[in-house]
Amino acid sequence: MQMTEELIEWLGRIGSDSDGGVTRLLYTPSWKEAQEALAAKMELLGLQAYYDDAGNLCGRLQGIDDDCSCILTGSHVDTVKRGGKYDGAYGIVAGITALSRLRERYGAPKKTIEVVAFCEEEGSRFPYNYWGSTFMTGAASYKDIEQARDQQGVSFMTAMEAAGFGPGTKGKGPRSDIDTFIELHVEQGAILEQEQKSIGIVEQIVxxxxxxxxxxxxxxxxxxxxxxxxxxxxxxxxxxxxxxxxxxxxxxxxxxxxxxxxxxxxxxxxxxxxxxxxxxxxxxxxxxxxxxxxxxxxxxxxxxxxxxxxxxxxxxxxxxAPIAMDLALTDAIEDICLKQKLSYRRMSSGAGHDAQIFASYCRTAMVFVPSRNGISHSPLEYTEPQQLEDGVRVLTDLLHQLAY
Amino acid sequence: MQMTEELIEWLGRIGSDSDGGVTRLLYTPSWKEAQEALAAKMELLGLQAYYDDAGNLCGRLQGIDDDCSCILTGSHVDTVKRGGKYDGAYGIVAGITALSRLRERYGAPKKTIEVVAFCEEEGSRFPYNYWGSTFMTGAASYKDIEQARDQQGVSFMTAMEAAGFGPGTKGKGPRSDIDTFIELHVEQGAILEQEQKSIGIVEQIVxxxxxxxxxxxxxxxxxxxxxxxxxxxxxxxxxxxxxxxxxxxxxxxxxxxxxxxxxxxxxxxxxxxxxxxxxxxxxxxxxxxxxxxxxxxxxxxxxxxxxxxxxxxxxxxxxxAPIAMDLALTDAIEDICLKQKLSYRRMSSGAGHDAQIFASYCRTAMVFVPSRNGISHSPLEYTEPQQLEDGVRVLTDLLHQLAY
Structure with missing residues (x-):
């Protein structure tokens, strides 16, 4: 039960500000340190870590079946300026925890599962959002970001190349092998807390x-x-x-x-x-x-x-436009909540997420855990250890159903 | 009738912006150029020009009587950023015109008259207003401005000294010889225009x-x-x-x-x-x-x-607090308007002026002429030549009454 919480604290120290906030802007040293630390952690836990050309980091748990399709879970490693430890980070460390547990308990899955740390979602350094997921799904290409500059006038491409990424650097471009994406995320609102629910099952993103x-x-x-x-x-x-x-x-x-x-x-x-x-x-x-x-x-x-x-x-x-999550997957998540006796509610996501990029690319699901006082993008972000664990249990069961 | 208008255009070229605005911030090169040009103009017209330590420029028409008291008229030479040609400038050039005419027509006055170009009123460079009039009346001293810095971090004292002014530089500090101050100014509002009046007689400043x-x-x-x-x-x-x-x-x-x-x-x-x-x-x-x-x-x-x-x-x-102008002087101005058949109204000044500093120091009067569309602090400031002349005629008559 401790692992997710420990990983959250560990990752939150990378890019930590003096006031308890976390700042990991795309392709900066703290961002790079976080991706490298996550890669090492994945390898340590038996996942095969690799980057794509944009700097998205994946940890692969190879499946036995050879159908070349893949289930992806995870979220983004970048933060806003003076953000919190949970936004984005939770989806990554929850994925690592779930894959590690599945591997320990059940060995290799039938179907390949990967956990992803998307390079960017927040648009905090450059005026461009969802670079990680739009690159991976092919919804965006280098042309879409080449005009973007940060507040210091550094171009997106220059920053990418300085961090060791860019066209051809890793031999991994957009993908066509992902058939399922599942994102675990903190709610960033107070609805679950107000209604005392453990799990939010996202039906659509507004x-x-x-x-x-x-x-x-x-x-x-x-x-x-x-x-x-x-x-x-x-x-x-x-x-x-x-x-x-x-x-x-x-x-x-x-x-x-x-x-x-x-x-x-x-x-x-x-x-x-x-x-x-x-x-x-x-x-x-x-x-x-x-x-x-x-x-x-x-x-x-x-x-x-x-x-x-x-x-x-x-x-x-x-x-x-609003975009719907996959109905069969949301039903499956509801069944898991019922079996695990976790209180839940179906809800909309009022915020945008990488899941909305994937929803028009493959079947996609999204699960929320509560945010204390609904606070996000702040050093005051907080989710209780038990709530973090509840989300990981739901994710683990869902991946087990889908991949084993 | 042409002189005031010509002087307005002439002074407005010093510090002129490409879009027709005027920028003469305190102690900057354009400010210094304006004061030097005004000094030369005063001398040319038979006035004795001199500076005080703060950079206020006076043009003196020496009186015959030796009572050491003085009537002062004028306004401020500084402008806001991208200001107009009339705010402040009008009071100075009207004073020069009036003194020049009085000297031509009547020779030396009994009582000394001076025209002043106050160094600063707008507070546009440093976060401090009315430096010219507060220095001259002794209402402020160097201590009051020594902490002030402009947006480039230059201190008020450094700027003053760089322009050739500061403690002891001209041997002219605060004064005790001024017994009357008269300020002519554009209204900076649309009341005179709306009511089709030529002259505003200020009863109080709000x-x-x-x-x-x-x-x-x-x-x-x-x-x-x-x-x-x-x-x-x-x-x-x-x-x-x-x-x-x-x-x-x-x-x-x-x-x-x-x-x-x-x-x-x-x-x-x-x-x-x-x-x-x-x-x-x-x-x-x-x-x-x-x-x-x-x-x-x-x-x-x-x-x-x-x-x-x-x-x-x-x-x-x-x-x-609101401050009243001198009742006898405002009555005298009203009489002059009646004699000259100039339409007028008594009114409040909604804006602050150097006259409000002088009103608690000596008897003080203030006269407005119309501002087209009520616009001020803008390149669009405009007052018609006839309206400029009407104000000068009122000022000339009043000075004649008081000094001859």
Whole structure:
């Protein structure tokens, strides 16, 4: 029962910040140290470790049958800046633990199983997400990332090559042998904790639309412009944000809308802002409902703008459809929870994951364990040892069913 | 009639930006070039030009009477970044024009008159306003500015000394000989234009209070946190801003409130902001009304915070009392407008000016001319030549009354 927890602590020390956070940005020294340590750990536990050209690390437990197909489990090794020890890391160490146990107890499987430490999912260093899983599935290629640069101006390709990866370096490109992907992950929300469930069985990953609203009023002197003469962009924007939130609540759960980023121009205490730009992130598991909700929110914004005589420009810059997990696999996971007497609920994932890339490539399942206070992307991430173990038990049983 | 306009264009070329704006930050080369050009112009027009230790430039028209007192007129030579040609500059060139005309027409005055180009009023380079007038009146000393640094880390004293000024450099410190100060300035608002008046006679400069409101919610994942579980700082802040504006309108003109600066933390599209900080600038010409209005606004904010279960901290960091101009001088200006058949209105100044520093030091008056569309601190600043001339005529007559 200790192994997953020990591995979490061990991996969390690589790239650890002074305040208890973890920072492992793609292709940096701490990232490389983590992959090398994981490779050594895999070998120690009897798995055959190897990299692909993008820097994804796999630990292979060779199957006896020779059908060249493979079950993959795992998650991403990279973190956000000052992230936690569990996001991504848990799926990797849970996979290592499960494969190690299966090998010890049952020997070689019929069907090959691999555990993967994807090189990148978070998009924290370069403005590009899911490089690990999109490279492996062939959904993306080097062309998609060649323009990307980090905040220091280093190009994605330069960073990759400096870390020892890139075209032809390992002789392992996109794959066509994976027929199943299973990702274990911390929930990053508080639903399991609030409902006191041990396991979340993900039925779908929500769809997501992102917008930027540009509100154009008139910049003016804070002291010399009477209220009646103002075209105050921040007043209009504030009324829009309040109305967006009210409308989202009115449309009802599981719809969520977030205004995460806002910029005032010129942003100085003694000038009425002439322009305000803000982002909206809207998510729902049903594509049709999401589309309708976004339309309603856009109407809400336009109506607020008209009342304040400001101009608006609403730009949609992201539109990701919801994607379903494999029904047979989610049913199988539910059966395992029932047999193991683990409390569970079927749920949507509100966050994006590597599983959403795999879901259009092969049958895919995703399992959540609780996050304390729903906190993630923070040094305060925490999941109890028993909860970590519950997830590993579910994964181990599922892999046993599928591979032996 | 051409002289003021010509001088405005001439001075506006010093520090001109490619887009028609003007940038003359304190003690920079363009600032120094402007002061040197003004000094030469003063001498050319028969005024005795000299600097004080802070870099304030005065042009003296010596009086015949030997009572050692002096009438001062003028404004500031520095600009904001990408400012206009009129703010500050107009008061200087109007003063030069008026003194030149008086000297031509009437010869030496009984009482000494000086025109001043204050070194600094805007606080655009260093986080310190009114250095020119506070130095000259003794309201501030070197101690008050020695900690200030510009955005490049250059200290105020280093910049001053590099420009050739500082303690003892000119043998001219704070003064006790000024008994009257008259400032001519563009309105920086649209009231004169809206009411089609040529002259604004300032009765008082409004009082001003500035606050920063810190709203503390809980940062959380935009996708995994249902609306009902959120403590969304930007939702709460938006409701506060909307309520502040509604309450300000309800309390009525001439009260104005501005939210000019806002910062979201962490300010990223996929995270519910855990903290929002925003500023409020509140102004009213009556100190008691201003105090009461600020109290009502603080109550409004607290009530909005309570509804959203966020913590707030409201910090007042500026409190400037309203200050009245000299009643006899404002009456004298009104008489001049009537005699010259110039349309006028008595009004408050919603902006701060060097005149507010002088008002607690000597009798002080302030005269506005219209600003097209009320625009200031912008390359679009504009006042018509006839309006510039109307102001100069009022100033010339007033100086004639006082000094001859």
């Amino acid at each position: 769809g997501l639309q992102r917008y930027t609203v540009h509100v154009k009023g008139e910049a003016n002197h804070a002291g010399t412009t009477p209220m009646a003469y103002r075209k105050d962009a921040v007043r209009a924007a504030s009324e829009m944000v309040a109305a967006i939130m009210d409308k989202t609540e009115q449309l009802g759960a599981p719809l969520v809308a977030t205004v995460g980023q806002m910029e005032l121009v010129p942003n100085t205490p003694n000038v009425i802002p002439g322009q305000v730009n803000f982002t909206i992130d809207v998510r729902h598991p049903d594509e049709k409902v999401l589309d309708e909700a976004c339309q309603r929110l856009v109407e809400t914004i336009r109506s607020a703008a008209a009342q304040r005589d400001v101009e608006i420009d609403i730009e949609r810059w992201m539109n990701v | 009082g001003l209070q500035r606050y920063t409101v810190h709203v503390k919610g809980e940062a959380n994942h935009a996708g995994t946190t249902p609306m009902a579980y959120r403590k969304d700082a930007v939702r709460a802040a938006s409701e506060m801003v909307a309520a502040i504006m509604d309450k300000t309108e309800q309390l009525g003109a001439p009260l104005v409130a501005t939210v000019g600066q806002m910062e979201l933390v962490p300010n990223t599209p996929n995270v519910i902001p855990g903290q929002v900080n925003f500023t409020i600038d509140v102004r009213h010409p009556d100190e008691k009304v201003l105090d009461e209005a600020c109290q009502r606004l603080v109550e409004t904010i607290r009530s909005a915070a309570a509804q959203r279960d966020v913590e707030i901290d409201i910090e007042r960091w500026m409190n400037v």
